[in-house]
Amino acid sequence: xxxxxxxxxxxxxxxxxxxxxxxxxxxxxxxxxxxxxxxxxxxxxxxxxxxxxxxxxxxxxxxxxxxxxxxxxxxxxxxxxxxxxxxxxxxxxxxxxxxxxxxxxxxxxxxxxxxxxxxxxxxxxxxxxxxxxxxxxxxxxxxxxxxxxxxxxxxxxxxxxxxxxxxxxxxxxxxxxxxxxxxxxxxxxxxxxxxxxx
Numbered sequence: 001x002x003x004x005x006x007x008x009x010x011x012x013x014x015x016x017x018x019x020x021x022x023x024x025x026x027x028x029x030x031x032x033x034x035x036x037x038x039x040x041x042x043x044x045x046x047x048x049x050x051x052x053x054x055x056x057x058x059x060x061x062x063x064x065x066x067x068x069x070x071x072x073x074x075x076x077x078x079x080x081x082x083x084x085x086x087x088x089x090x091x092x093x094x095x096x097x098x099x100x101x102x103x104x105x106x107x108x109x110x111x112x113x114x115x116x117x118x119x120x121x122x123x124x125x126x127x128x129x130x131x132x133x134x135x136x137x138x139x140x141x142x143x144x145x146x147x148x149x150x151x152x153x154x155x156x157x158x159x160x161x162x163x164x165x166x167x168x169x170x171x172x173x174x175x176x177x178x179x180x181x182x183x184x185x186x187x188x189x190x191x192x193x194x195x196x197x198x
Contacts, residue, residue: 131146
């Protein structure tokens with residue numbers, strides 16, 4: 001409670017880090033009554049001062065309509081501000097919005113560009129999505145070897161979906177020698193992590 005009070009004072013005086021932290025406190029209900037609306041207010045104050053984490057969180061809240069009116073356009077705008085500062089998760093979200101045509105025109109090339117940027121920044125979800133792009137040839141030149149490379153990077157971060165995708169590649173002989181045994185091995189790894197389809 002005491003730390004929340006001090007944080008609020010600093011936030012009210014315009015400290016962008018305190019505003020971000022106060023947003024987190026309201027979002028989670030730690031030391032204050034949980035309030036998505038108040039969280040969004042403080043994230044926005046911090047985001048307007050250039051804090052990329054606040055810009056990303058505000059974009060996420062706008063995308064899902066949490067504490068604010070849902071708006072794909074505004075979500076895209078805030079994700080873009082964070083992405084331009086190198087925020088990998090924001091870059092991945094821009095890729096998804098481009099892929100689906102939410103808040104921006106649908107564009108597979110642009111989606112793949114953002115997925116690659118986010119993947120190189122270490123975002124595991126983007127690595128799977130970039131792998132999917134290479135697997136299907138959506139927005140990039142189709143390449144099973146590139147798909148496998150990005151799936152393996154996501155596996156290195158422990159993602160069950162990537163393990164399942166590699167199992168699927170072995171089952172179908174996509175870029176690798178077809179092998180039911182290796183397919184089963186990869187799918188078993190995904191199942192152990194709770195992957196429903198594995």
